[in-house]
Amino acid sequence: MRHRYSILFFPLHVFVDFLSLNVAFVGAYWLKFKTLDAVGDPPYASIWILFNLTWLAEILISKPYIFPRQLFKAGHLLKKLLVLTAIHMAIISMYWVAIKGYYYSREHLLITYGLFLTLGATFRIGGLLFLKEYRARGYNNRRYVIAGYGKLAENIRSFYDTHPEMGFSFQGYFDQPNSENEGLLKGHFNELPRYVKEASIDCIYCCMPYIESTQLKRIVDHAEEADYQVKLLVDFRGFFSQGISIEYYDFLPILNLSSEVLADFRINFFKRCFDILFASTVLLLGSPVFIGIALATKFTSKGPVIFTQKRYGRLGKAFTMYKFRSMYTGSELILSGSQHSQGKEDPRITPWGGIMRRTRLDELPQFFNVLLGEMSIVGPRPLAEYDVETLMEEVPIDFQKILTVKPGITSIGQVKFGYAVNLDEMRQRLSYDLLYPERRSFLFDMWIIAQTVKVMIQGRGK
Known part of the structure; x- marks a missing residue:
């Protein structure tokens, strides 16, 4: 006979709970009145019977002793005990008020529930420890x-x-x-x-x-x-970080694997409102700074003030990104057409361009991209075509996660790492930026903006 002892757990559990309830009731009566002579007489006889009937009704309705082994844990057992006891107390309290039974001792009732919880919890924890040891030894498997x-x-x-x-x-x-x-x-x-x-x-x-x-x-x-x-x-482990929800179409369950965070209209709406307000304020109040940077760029090297480049944003949509030019014109012919900046020693960067890069001033025109809805203030950095092709080949899954949110003027990767020179550095910066889609919030955005300002003031941008 398979698991011949398992069938005994349910009646044993029921018996012990009823025993605990009645022992608690009688024990509380003795502690309160120092005698048991009248515990079975009116008026306590009626409430004693109600105690048992109420607990029986709770068992029949909620079936508290039926659960899988995976949930057979102390926290789960004690939580159920507390919930059932709270419901029991509420029913007894309503009965007490309904019959105006103010002659019942409130202290007796409180002691009863205190003893019952103690006995019930002791039995559950003791039984749990026994069963764990019993099963670990190979029994009741x-x-x-x-x-x-x-x-x-x-x-x-x-x-x-x-x-x-x-x-x-x-x-x-x-x-x-x-x-x-x-x-x-x-x-x-x-x-x-x-x-x-x-x-x-x-x-x-x-x-x-x-x-x-x-x-x-x-x-x-x-x-x-x-x-x-x-x-x-x-x-579904690959989807849990994005959030899973179940939708019911009549009786048909549909598993929604779309990220609840990314699909949440309110988050996107308020983030967009913040982007517009923040970008408008910077462009309006910072116009003298913009003019100063534009003049410095114009007079320190030949070429246009604004540098434009095709970048890829949310869902892989291409757009034109604006920056203050920090390199000499024709720089694509230097270093055999290298796609990335080579850092401080890169001969393509002008002296003034080096200052702008360290202070991130070259990124300021991207506030226009924010107003156009192509970028956000905070988000993973938008990628050039070469970066897209490389990351799609090397880390396709991680790259697709980055495309789930709008690119930003600043990001965790930009603050913690800076410009990427090669594939290894691209991966390192990507590892930082991958944190954003999962953790994005208003406070997180404020923290990244504050860190960006700190980098600009200290002039330590890479």
Whole structure:
């Protein structure tokens, strides 16, 4: 008989809770009145009966003793106990007010609930510790197999191997044999029905990336007949950082893998309002500074004041980005057409351009890009065509995450790292900028802006 002792847990739990409730009631009566002579007489007899009936009703309605082993933890058990006790107290209080039973001792009732919580918590924690040790020794185990071999299958097995107190005993992998799982399988998918019966398997974990829908359907259809559970594992780990929500279309559940943060209209709306207000203020109040920088750029080297370049923003949309020119005209012919700045020693950068780069003044015209809606004040730096092609080839997944938000005048990567000279530095700056889509908020934007101002004042921009 499979798990012949598990069936006793429910009635034992019910019995102990009722015993704790009645011991608490009688014990509180003795502590309050120093006698038990009238505990079974009116008026306390009626409220004593109501105590038990109320607890019985809560058990029948909420079924508090039915939960999977994964939730069999102290925090979960104690939380349920507190909730049920709070509901019980509320019902008894309403009864007390309804009958105007002011002759009942409030102190007695409080002591009763205090004792009951103490006894209930002690039983739960003691029972939990006993079961964990009991199961860790190999008793009262659930036998499981995994259908579909792969990384996810190894993870679920590793989880139970490191938590023997949960009482799950691994019996083998089942899959279509191939070179990757050679020597690791217990058998083929077709052998599962026979093995489930012979080995008294309690649960089959089906890993969606590695099992076909037809195989899954056979396992589910056979579950009721063979008396085992089917657990479906789907690898959503790559999507959790973006946020997952479930939408119901009538009775049909739809899993929304779009980022809730990025799809939140209010966040985007208020960020856009802030961008417009901030950019307008800078352009209006900073116009004398803009004019001064433009004159200095014009008279220190030949060429246009404004440098324009094609960049790529949110969702890969191309736009023209504006900067104060910091290099000599024709610089693309120097250093064999290098795509990136070579730092302080780059011969293409003018002396005045070097000052602008260190203080980030060359980026100021991008406030016009902000007003046009092509950029934001804070966000990952917009990428040139060469950078896009390189990152798409080297780190396609990370690059796609960057494209989920508008590029910005300043970013974490710009503050912490600066301009990238080569592929390795591009990756390092990208690792900083990848933090933004997940953590963006008004306070985070304010922190990045403050750090940018600090870099400008200190003139330590790279």
